[in-house]
Amino acid sequence: MDLKPTKPLSGFIELLPAQQRCFDYCAQKMLNVLRVSGFSLLDLPAIERAEVLTDKDNWDEIETQMFLFQKGDTKMGLRYDGTVGLSRFVAGHLNNLVFPFRASQFSKRYRGERAQKGRYREFYQMDLDIMGINSLSTNYDAEIISVISSALNSVNEFIGPNVVHVGSRPFWDALFDYLEMNDKQKKDIFVLIDKKDKMGDEEFALGLKDFLGDTNKENVIKSVFVDGYTNLVNKSEKLDAAIAELTDFMNVLDGMGVKNAKIDLSIARGLAYYTGLVFEFKLIDHPELGTAAGGGRYADLAGKFSKTKIIGVGAAIGFSRIFASMLENNQIDLTRFSNPVDVAVLVMGNENVAYASRVVNDLRNAEIAAVSYLDTDKKFKNQIEYADKIGARFAAIVGETEVAQNVIALKDMMTGNQETLSVEDAIKKIKA
């Protein structure tokens, strides 16, 4: 019989135990920041109705981008982000939640596209959203940025420092109006700006020319990427208002202690639901990872689910994009995650299993990670080899003598020193 493949499907992440411990440690650190910041962690279904996932009726087209299936008459699929489920959930529980509602999520999302190098088809994102009914101060946009910054800083020993780039959708709207662009031009140019990162300056310039065909207008747009809003003050009330919103916002951010923020009008965020300020975090030491987190303000989150207007600000941290990627590329030193077991209890003879189990239970109850080697017919040599291989700090040897004296022989695996101790004293020594 042919053996089946042991590799996961391409685009799917599979970490080894030490890598996984690091991944989980970073997740817990960041989730704790979210918890003390008052975010309620939600765990929503990974599968949604197709009509929740998309407004389109074009089954064939979306099937190439998502994992979809049909059960009975119901078309459904795996979520591609956390926002779609959150909108549905919040709209369905307006009376069960207190607003402004702070929600966080940490869950797997899926992209059903063909496998491509460096693109995950299953990945974790960590979301945080603050939602209000009808209104919500932009102070909350600053709060979201501040919390993401704290969360990333809580693991900066692994990922280094971060910086946040803040842009403004109203600025572009105002500029497009000032340049008297038509609706089609507005849409095309916005898509072009959103994709600018992925194209060269020349291609971008050609795109502008194609869509606008007006050297003056093209130059005004190009100038934003060089000088920001400098040349665009006092041009229109709407532009001035957008610039004032953005500069005021930067002052609030600064007042909140976020010192790693800068205005970057090239940040556009492709998603249709953003309507206000937008932002992207980058890791200074890891430009290869691209955007580490991104988000912005939406004027109407759940309009498709509820007549109540839910306004808010949200962001997603690309958790797998950062950590799975760094772990897979050996960019994180795993030394401290390599030895999860404190004590290996070695059992010399099957008649000593009961005693050894009491030792193990006492250690575990004292929060000391302990395993017992229960193939008791194996020689001491094999058993101590096991203790060494799993990286146990100590071996606790249990044989006839130790059972008779109600003690253990505790061997320090680093120094080789061995002493006979009561379990109680051994616990003190191990914890010291």
Add this chain to the structure above:
Amino acid sequence: MDLKPTKPLSGFIELLPAQQRCFDYCAQKMLNVLRVSGFSLLDLPAIERAEVLTDKDNWDEIETQMFLFQKGDTKMGLRYDGTVGLSRFVAGHLNNLVFPFRASQFSKRYRGERAQKGRYREFYQMDLDIMGINSLSTNYDAEIISVISSALNSVNEFIGPNVVHVGSRPFWDALFDYLEMNDKQKKDIFVLIDKKDKMGDEEFALGLKDFLGDTNKENVIKSVFVDGYTNLVNKSEKLDAAIAELTDFMNVLDGMGVKNAKIDLSIARGLAYYTGLVFEFKLIDHPELGTAAGGGRYADLAGKFSKTKIIGVGAAIGFSRIFASMLENNQIDLTRFSNPVDVAVLVMGNENVAYASRVVNDLRNAEIAAVSYLDTDKKFKNQIEYADKIGARFAAIVGETEVAQNVIALKDMMTGNQETLSVEDAIKKIKA
């Protein structure tokens, strides 16, 4: 425009924030037991190749039971348990793992069948497995049972006490041989025994009659459900060996401190890969939940992936079956999970946002869960109402006076008492 549905698909779980906090708390408690017991937590892909999920070529048939899809030429689907991925993973990483290898998993699994009342189509299971190469003492079967028992006991304030029923596949094999049944009868009777729980005694008796047509043999099998192995000692060497293995095992369990175990030969476990002792946990106070956890020994876990023989013992705890079900039925008092926020910082005027943010950051850095109310144009009345609604223990009021004096007005939301304190002193008071 018609509004889209806000309910999740039937068979999918969606908890409210306080329920979710309880769910997560129980998961963390149990996972901590697994961690100190030396199990490495793995996080494997939820999607596997169809050939990994099943040996069958019958796409249409399995499609009714699973969530399957095709991308390019590759058929794939969502996992229905944790074992299938674990087998593949372990076979693929034989040289990266130390054996006996202790693996745990806590992840979502999927059943693609049509929605039925009380059946989840997406659910969490918590798995633990101990695997050896070529051999593994049955002491490890006892260790698995002991650890599951500790894990369930760690949350017994919510679910009450548990009991474990231990059965034996070799016992049935020996009995079938002793009764000189043919291969077809062995298979049919085993399926019948596995389904006995779900049928009446009469239906079971009729099944036996159908397959065996021998009153004596039928009575011998029926007697096992009444008297256990009592009438079957000294009948055959193979039967005696199976009975001895089981009774010896109960002594080991008892020696390990597992006092809530009993022999129950009616436990058969339907899964084909079990070859030795099998067991099922039940919650004494919650018979309605059925089997809370179940597992057993397998002689060859990964034979389809590797020529190396991986022998082991594994079990799955029906985490959603227990906790989602109890939470959905309001069987858990959520009082202690209802107030996740310690302090609501109320900000009187937008000029005080920066100061308030420093207060919030100081609180959070001291591990005090704090949120700020940043719609600063709202009146005090609205802001204190928010603090009350989210169940904050304290409100920290920040206005012009407090900022000038570098203090906060800390209001105890239970007593209504308010005092002016430095942030440092406030932290001490809140932590006290």
